[in-house]
Amino acid sequence: MSAAPDVLFVDDSLVVVDKPAGMLSVPGRGAELQDCMASRVQALLPDALVVHRLDMATSGLLVFARGKPAQRRLSHAFAQREVVKRYEAVVDGQLAQDAGEIALPLITDWPNRPLQKVDFETGKPSLTHYRVMARQAHDTHVELTPLTGRSHQLRVHLMAIGHPILGDALYAPAGPRDRAPRLLLHAQALAFAHPVSGEPLSFESPMPF
DSSP, X not given: OOOOOEEEEEOSSEEEEEEOTTOOSSOOSSGGGOOSHHXXXXXXXXXXXXXXXXXXXXXXXXXXXXXHHHHHHHHHHHHTTOSEEEEEEEEXXXXXXXXXEEEOOEEEOGGGTTOEEEOTTTOBOOEEEEEEEEXXXXXXXXXXXXXXXXXXXXXXXXXXXXXXXXXXXXXXOHHHHHTSSSOOEEEEEXXXXXXXXXXXXXXXXXXXX
């Protein structure tokens, strides 16, 4: 029997859950990939609908709408970049600057799907802000704010500047990949307007690594 999701907030319009690493946000192809955060939330709340996703390897905050009207409003807010998303990660090596931005266009690497890649000719504009939170001997704890929402954006951007996220089985070379038992990327904070009342909402989830 599937475990109940970790629900942080629920009302008539939305539900916010804390997704563990290693769980799909939505069902995959095949019977063995049907267990996911969406199915577990829908077992509790049958009217819950998908608004956005996190990579399977990423943990943290995930929002579901309750009903089609709320789904339309929340999906619009994500599409219009009206939702503030903040992540935390541990990356290989020491970032030289305390804060900065990564502006590298991204596109699907079609022969190697689901991988994404930097492509200056056909890639879509992609922007990530970062802030160093702590430096250790061999790695850096960073706060990441994606201004765009491309697939695998944070993972590719950090890899592209020479600081792959530890435990990243898709993008990190063997050393950084094997230094952590999971991808050290966590969706730590979300802020957006309530889809019905317009009230400002904000949620946080402590980093689990």
